[in-house]
Amino acid sequence: xxxxxxxxxxxxxxxxxxxxxxxxxxxxxxxxxxxxxxxxxxxxxxxxxxxxxxxxxxxxxxxxxxxxxxxxxxxxxxxxxxxxxxxxxxxxxxxxxxxxxxxxxxxxxxxxxxxxxxxxxxxxxxxxxxxxxxxxxxxxxxxxxxxxxxxxxxxxxxxxxxxxxxxxxxxxxxxxxxxxxxxxxxxxxxxxxxxxxxxxxxxxxxxxxxxxxx
Amino acid sequence: xxxxxxxxxxxxxxxxxxxxxxxxxxxxxxxxxxxxxxxxxxxxxxxxxxxxxxxxxxxxxxxxxxxxxxxxxxxxxxxxxxxxxxxxxxxxxxxxxxxxxxxxxxxxxxxxxxxxxxxxxxxxxxxxxxxxxxxxxxxxxxxxxxxxxxxxxxxxxxxxxxxxxxxxxxxxxxxxxxxxxxxxxxxxxxxxxxxxxxxxxxxxxxxxxxxxxx
Numbered sequence: 001x002x003x004x005x006x007x008x009x010x011x012x013x014x015x016x017x018x019x020x021x022x023x024x025x026x027x028x029x030x031x032x033x034x035x036x037x038x039x040x041x042x043x044x045x046x047x048x049x050x051x052x053x054x055x056x057x058x059x060x061x062x063x064x065x066x067x068x069x070x071x072x073x074x075x076x077x078x079x080x081x082x083x084x085x086x087x088x089x090x091x092x093x094x095x096x097x098x099x100x101x102x103x104x105x106x107x108x109x110x111x112x113x114x115x116x117x118x119x120x121x122x123x124x125x126x127x128x129x130x131x132x133x134x135x136x137x138x139x140x141x142x143x144x145x146x147x148x149x150x151x152x153x154x155x156x157x158x159x160x161x162x163x164x165x166x167x168x169x170x171x172x173x174x175x176x177x178x179x180x181x182x183x184x185x186x187x188x189x190x191x192x193x194x195x196x197x198x199x200x201x202x203x204x205x206x207x208x209x210x211x212x213x214x
Numbered sequence: 215x216x217x218x219x220x221x222x223x224x225x226x227x228x229x230x231x232x233x234x235x236x237x238x239x240x241x242x243x244x245x246x247x248x249x250x251x252x253x254x255x256x257x258x259x260x261x262x263x264x265x266x267x268x269x270x271x272x273x274x275x276x277x278x279x280x281x282x283x284x285x286x287x288x289x290x291x292x293x294x295x296x297x298x299x300x301x302x303x304x305x306x307x308x309x310x311x312x313x314x315x316x317x318x319x320x321x322x323x324x325x326x327x328x329x330x331x332x333x334x335x336x337x338x339x340x341x342x343x344x345x346x347x348x349x350x351x352x353x354x355x356x357x358x359x360x361x362x363x364x365x366x367x368x369x370x371x372x373x374x375x376x377x378x379x380x381x382x383x384x385x386x387x388x389x390x391x392x393x394x395x396x397x398x399x400x401x402x403x404x405x406x407x408x409x410x411x412x413x414x415x416x417x418x419x420x421x422x423x424x425x426x427x428x
Contacts, residue, residue: 001376017268019372020269021268023265048265049238062265146272148267169229169233171237173239180394186409188405189407190405193303197399199310
């Protein structure tokens with residue numbers, strides 16, 4: 001079926017939001033942890049995290065205008081810090097609930113039943129139940145053409161079980177029960193197919209056998 | 215295990231690339247179709263597509279400096295058009311192979327065995343084998359702090375089987391066999407958990423039953 005621009009623009013607002021949010025495919029599910037200048041914790045689910053570079057290690061994410069994550073953005077600007085905590089199969093319902101519009105004085109950790117964990121010198125809480133946790137320093141915030149904000153963070157600390165990290169550096173996120181989102185509200189686990197070798201023009205594609213399995 | 219910044223910076227380059235690319239979680243796998251001013255087709259896999267807004271329908275993607283996708287970027291700038299074609303379980307190996315550094319005069323469609331399809335007025339080829347295809351108009355290209363390019367495109371046309379689109383607009387991408395990538399080279403199918411209702415502070419999280427199943 002072909003939807004042209006007139007058909008998309010004619011959709012009721014919620015239907016269009018579901019439809020367009022589905023088109024970008026599977027999205028990583030993360031909880032962003034922040035605190036305000038007084039140390040009050042905030043937690044929000046985000047599905048817009050993307051890789052921006054490995055050296056220096058940079059991650060980008062998008063904040064929509066007037067969304068609940070605005071508390072997170074204000075906190076990041078106040079402290080310069082935030083955490084990203086990968087959502088897994090045991091906590092995706094609590095993670096989703098963190099998107100409710102709780103009043104500012106309420107910690108979403110307590111409201112949804114997740115555990116804040118802190119480290120010295122990092123002015124943002126981690127999610128204890130997450131299996132892959134990043135601490136980031138805010139680098140830049142830029143307003144884009146549709147009034148969304150692009151946030152760029154530099155990774156300072158990574159907490160991950162050593163058993164999930166292959167000798168070549170790849171992290172087996174499926175072994176951490178990592179969750180992906182499609183559209184606004186559909187949660188999925190990953191079902192691994194295979195790793196593929198670095199592609200070269202003069203040879204056929206082939207399966208990568210990680211060093212530790214050779 | 216805790217990796218601090220010194221440990222990350224001390225990793226060999228390829229190891230760090232695998233490690234950092236894994237941290238952002240599941241990424242949508244898409245093939246970007248473009249053509250040059252003479253109509254020669256180009257195809258490249260991208261894993262950096264993200265939702266930017268539903269009204270107008272905007273998608274963002276990141277091009278790394280000096281990567282093979284630069285041909286795509288040059289073509290988009292020349293024509294103002296590109297397509298995004300969701301990778302599925304039947305074509306992920308061909309899609310991966312499109313990342314090889316083929317010379318400019320070679321069409322990756324022919325090299326990897328995928329079928330270009332065109333529509334009148336759209337100056338970019340679709341991938342025939344994809345089940346979710348978007349035609350986009352280039353809106354903006356911005357160089358970010360680490361010399362990556364942020365490309366913003368506006369969705370003009372969506373081609374998707376009607377059976378995959380729910381009454382509320384949500385697209386069941388798992389029914390299209392959509393593929394996600396983790397790290398640089400690991401491909402996955404989605405294993406659906408559940409859809410969840412819009413979260414509200416005063417009620418517990420609950421499963422969403424789509425209108426057509428009520």
